[in-house]
Amino acid sequence: MGLFSKFIAKIKGTNDFSPADWADLEQELLSSDVGPRLTQEFLEAAKKVKSENAEEALVEIMTKNLSSNSHEPILGEATTTIMVVGVNGTGKTTSVAKLASYYKRSGKSVVLAAGDTFRAAAVDQLKTWGDRIGVAVVSGKENGDPASVAFDGAKSAQDSKSDIFIIDTAGRLHNKSDLMAELSKVKRVVEKVSPINEVLLVIDATTGQNGLQQAKIFTESVEVTGIVLTKLDGSAKGGVALAIEAELGIPIKWVGTGESEGDFAPFEAQSYIKGLLA
Amino acid sequence: MFESLTSRFSGAFSSLRSKGKISTSDIESTCQEIRQALLESDVALSVVENFIADIRQKSLDALPTLQSGTNQANAIFEIVNASLIEILGGQARRVRFAKNPPTVIMLAGLQGAGKTTLAGKLAKFYADQGNTPLLVASDLQRPNAVTQLQVVGESVNVPVFAPEPGNGQGNPVKVAKDGIEFAKSKLYNMVIVDTAGRLGVDEDLMKQASDIRDAINPDEILFVVDAMIGQDAVRTSQAFLDGVGFDGVVLTKLDGDARGGAALSIASMTKRPIMFASTGEKLHEFDIFYPERMASRILGLGDVATLAEQAKKAFDTDTSAKLEAKFASGEDFTLEDFLEQLQAMSKMGNMSKLLGMLPGAGQMKKQIENFDEGEIVRTKAIVQSMTPTERRDPKVLNGSRRARIALGSGRKVSDVNNLVDRFTAAQKMMKQVRNGGMPAGMPPGMGMPAMPKLNAPVNKKKKSKSGNPAKRAQEEGQ
Numbered sequence: 001m002g003l004f005s006k007f008i009a010k011i012k013g014t015n016d017f018s019p020a021d022w023a024d025l026e027q028e029l030l031s032s033d034v035g036p037r038l039t040q041e042f043l044e045a046a047k048k049v050k051s052e053n054a055e056e057a058l059v060e061i062m063t064k065n066l067s068s069n070s071h072e073p074i075l076g077e078a079t080t081t082i083m084v085v086g087v088n089g090t091g092k093t094t095s096v097a098k099l100a101s102y103y104k105r106s107g108k109s110v111v112l113a114a115g116d117t118f119r120a121a122a123v124d125q126l127k128t129w130g131d132r133i134g135v136a137v138v139s140g141k142e143n144g145d146p147a148s149v150a151f152d153g154a155k156s157a158q159d160s161k162s163d164i165f166i167i168d169t170a171g172r173l174h175n176k177s178d179l180m181a182e183l184s185k186v187k188r189v190v191e192k193v194s195p196i197n198e199v200l201l202v203i204d205a206t207t208g209q210n211g212l213q214q215a216k217i218f219t220e221s222v223e224v225t226g227i228v229l230t231k232l233d234g235s236a237k238g239g240v241a242l243a244i245e246a247e248l249g250i251p252i253k254w255v256g257t258g259e260s261e262g263d264f265a266p267f268e269a270q271s272y273i274k275g276l277l278a
Numbered sequence: 279m280f281e282s283l284t285s286r287f288s289g290a291f292s293s294l295r296s297k298g299k300i301s302t303s304d305i306e307s308t309c310q311e312i313r314q315a316l317l318e319s320d321v322a323l324s325v326v327e328n329f330i331a332d333i334r335q336k337s338l339d340a341l342p343t344l345q346s347g348t349n350q351a352n353a354i355f356e357i358v359n360a361s362l363i364e365i366l367g368g369q370a371r372r373v374r375f376a377k378n379p380p381t382v383i384m385l386a387g388l389q390g391a392g393k394t395t396l397a398g399k400l401a402k403f404y405a406d407q408g409n410t411p412l413l414v415a416s417d418l419q420r421p422n423a424v425t426q427l428q429v430v431g432e433s434v435n436v437p438v439f440a441p442e443p444g445n446g447q448g449n450p451v452k453v454a455k456d457g458i459e460f461a462k463s464k465l466y467n468m469v470i471v472d473t474a475g476r477l478g479v480d481e482d483l484m485k486q487a488s489d490i491r492d493a494i495n496p497d498e499i500l501f502v503v504d505a506m507i508g509q510d511a512v513r514t515s516q517a518f519l520d521g522v523g524f525d526g527v528v529l530t531k532l533d534g535d536a537r538g539g540a541a542l543s544i545a546s547m548t549k550r551p552i553m554f555a556s557t558g559e560k561l562h563e564f565d566i567f568y569p570e571r572m573a574s575r576i577l578g579l580g581d582v583a584t585l586a587e588q589a590k591k592a593f594d595t596d597t598s599a600k601l602e603a604k605f606a607s608g609e610d611f612t613l614e615d616f617l618e619q620l621q622a623m624s625k626m627g628n629m630s631k632l633l634g635m636l637p638g639a640g641q642m643k644k645q646i647e648n649f650d651e652g653e654i655v656r657t658k659a660i661v662q663s664m665t666p667t668e669r670r671d672p673k674v675l676n677g678s679r680r681a682r683i684a685l686g687s688g689r690k691v692s693d694v695n696n697l698v699d700r701f702t703a704a705q706k707m708m709k710q711v712r713n714g715g716m717p718a719g720m721p722p723g724m725g726m727p728a729m730p731k732l733n734a735p736v737n738k739k740k741k742s743k744s745g746n747p748a749k750r751a752q753e754e755g756q
Contacts, residue, residue, distance in 0.1 A: 026323070027323045027324075030317065030323050030509060031322070031323070031509040031510075031512075032509070033320070033508040033509050033510070035318070036314070036317045036318055087506070087531070087534065088390070088392065088531060088559070089389070089390025089391060089392055089504060089531070090390055091389070091390055118559070119426070120394075120425075120426045120429035120430050120433075121422045121423075121425035121426035121428075121429050122422075122426075124421075124422040124425050124426075125420070125421045125422040125425075125426070128421040128422055128445055129421060173531065173533060173534040173535075174534070174535070175533075175534055175535045176533075204390060204504075204506075205510075206388060206504070206507045206508060206510045206511075206514070207506050207507065207508055208319075208320030208506060208507060208508025208509065208511075208536070208539065208540065209318060209319070209320050209508065210320075210506040210508075210534065210535065210536040211506075211508075213535060214506075231388075231389065231390075231477070233477060233479075234388070234477035234479055234480075234510070234514070235477070235479050235510055235513045235514065235517070236508070236509075236510035236513075236514075237510075239508075240508060259389075259419070
């Protein structure tokens with residue numbers, strides 16, 4: 001039984017908590033990475049909760065921090081163009097493959113662009129995925145211009161009238177302004193062919209409060225429309241995504257929970273929140 | 279990195295310094311501020327509580343023995359500094375070399391922590407020191423991890439032992455074992471084993487890692503962790519400690535702006551030293567982790583030691599030797615030398631990153647962030663538009679020469695004047711510093727171009743200045 005369930009049990013029995021209980025709850029909340037601000041807010045709200053329906057009440061307090069923007073993935077009219085961005089090592093390439101597999105399984109035609117021309121063997125990694133899933137991968141030269149690869153991909157997706165076109169990009173730390181400028185260029189260039197419907201920022205569930213900063217700066221340069229929260233199958237709860245929802249209003253759209261292509265699903269608010277409190 | 283932590287710390291201490299006499303309640307409020315700063319930086323709550331209790335006790339113990347005035351604040355600052363260094367692992371530890379080569383280093387960590395890139399960096403680091411490392415591709419899990427290691431190995435000129443194609447095929451334990459045998463037979467003195475990323479809760483993969491460990495009996499197991507990791511750092515590092523065990527920690531992606539609380543948490547919880555830090559995507563952006571330097575950086579004392587080392591790497595030995603000789607002999611530092619420095623500075627990389635290492639950089643965060651990298655290029659253009667005579671002796675720069683230079687470099691005459699003024703001031707300052715202790719290889723006059731706000735107004739004390747540039751230069755050159 002998680003500490004939170006113990007807390008619920010206590011709340012149902014009596015409203016009288018010792019300071020130590022509150023400290024435990026604070027620790028639990030902090031350790032889910034929602035951050036000190038949300039933790040405080042939550043603690044204060046929780047103190048007012050009365051015994052009946054304590055659990056729902058607490059889930060509701062958390063839920064109201066979710067963004068009011070739609071958590072549904074966006075689909076365009078002709079080819080839906082999705083760009084996947086994020087810092088290094090969050091699982092962008094894997095998420096691109098999982099997305100492709102998800103759409104492929106729902107009967108859509110998919111084209112991928114291997115826009116990570118920087119990391120050694122990233123192109124091969126995506127191609128291997130492409131072969132496994134059975135979707136076309138457009139690639140260019142290693143260390144080539146990612147914008148041109150994305151452009152070629154967009155053209156090819158348009159020509160073949162594909163339903164979904166997904167662009168993988170190289171991981172970059174958000175504080176490197178030249179790399180962020182490169183990313184905006186990729187977006188600009190692709191938009192000469194077709195509008196980008198969705199920009200997904202991949203956030204690793206183990207990320208701490210730095211995730212907020214990542215979301216803020218990526219949004220400044222490429223207008224992020226949704227979050228892919230990866231590696232939720234570990235011990236990390238990905239609380240920083242809630243902080244991102246609360247502070248920046250960017251909705252979580254997808255959740256990654258494992259290494260194989262099926263371990264991926266559209267975001268579900270209830271199970272995410274319950275996971276945070278587990 | 280650590281920037282926000284740094285600014286919170288400097289805030290806490292500047293209010294402490296402004297107090298004439300420090301009371302117990304001042305210590306308490308400083309502790310509270312530090313607590314909040316650490317929590318916002320993802321340091322685990324238990325680590326924060328221990329750290330705060332520790333510095334509170336030490337500060338309270340020290341307080342009665344201290345005289346009033348800034349000494350008190352400084353003494354408390356020192357206590358915090360010492361405690362930080364202690365948590366970060368005291369003295370930096372080096373890799374233990376095996377008595378009978380090869381020395382075996384095994385890498386373990388979560389997915390995406392940066393193990394494969396790090397393997398290449400480690401290999402380069404030790405190859406540069408005259409070792410003969412071999413990379414072993416035991417990550418057979420992630421698609422094309424083997425290819426990635428091969429590419430990385432090729433670019434650092436280190437051979438890669440990769441008998442299996444990976445992508446789920448092959449036995450990583452056997453690969454690791456065969457790799458060691460191969461290294462022995464070919465007399466490599468070091469083996470670096472890359473393994474698959476795994477979650478702390480994944481028992482199968484954890485078992486695989488411990489099987490690899492048992493098969494190769496490594497001299498060092500390094501736990502590779504992303505500096506951006508949050509509270510999970512504690513659970514994950516504990517899981518790895520229990521599952522595989524590790525001797526040291528490597529922090530990656532330290533060039534981001536993560537507050538790096540993970541470093542404090544992991545070091546404090548596992549009692550394992552942080553041994554290396556990775557600071558960029560290029561394969562040379564990697565160094566030994568120095569706890570005292572990191573503590574200085576957190577506290578806003580700057581990181582001059584690292585800065586000096588980077589400078590040393592970027593300035594080739596000939597140039598620096600020449601400069602040092604010049605400097606020592608009392609010869610004038612000329613615009614030609616300055617140009618060489620500018621070129622070397624561009625080689626050192628991002629100026630704002632370098633400036634961030636200077637003491638007090640925390641308070642100047644805004645200026646540093648706004649530092650215009652193009653300014654170096656423009657300054658270079660001005661110097662390059664001068665004739666060799668002018669570069670050697672800026673005193674000959676009269677009005678018409680300046681106009682020509684401005685035209686040639688596409689700048690305004692006032693820009694040229696500005697550069698010459700600052701240069702002369704720096705030249706003068708160097709004469710004064712000559713007997714002071716500048717670090718060897720450290721370029722004199724660093725940060726000189728276009729940093730008017732950061733530069734102390736050196737020539738302000740001058741009573742009067744000649745309006746004639748040539749005459750003025752003569753006055754100032756004396």
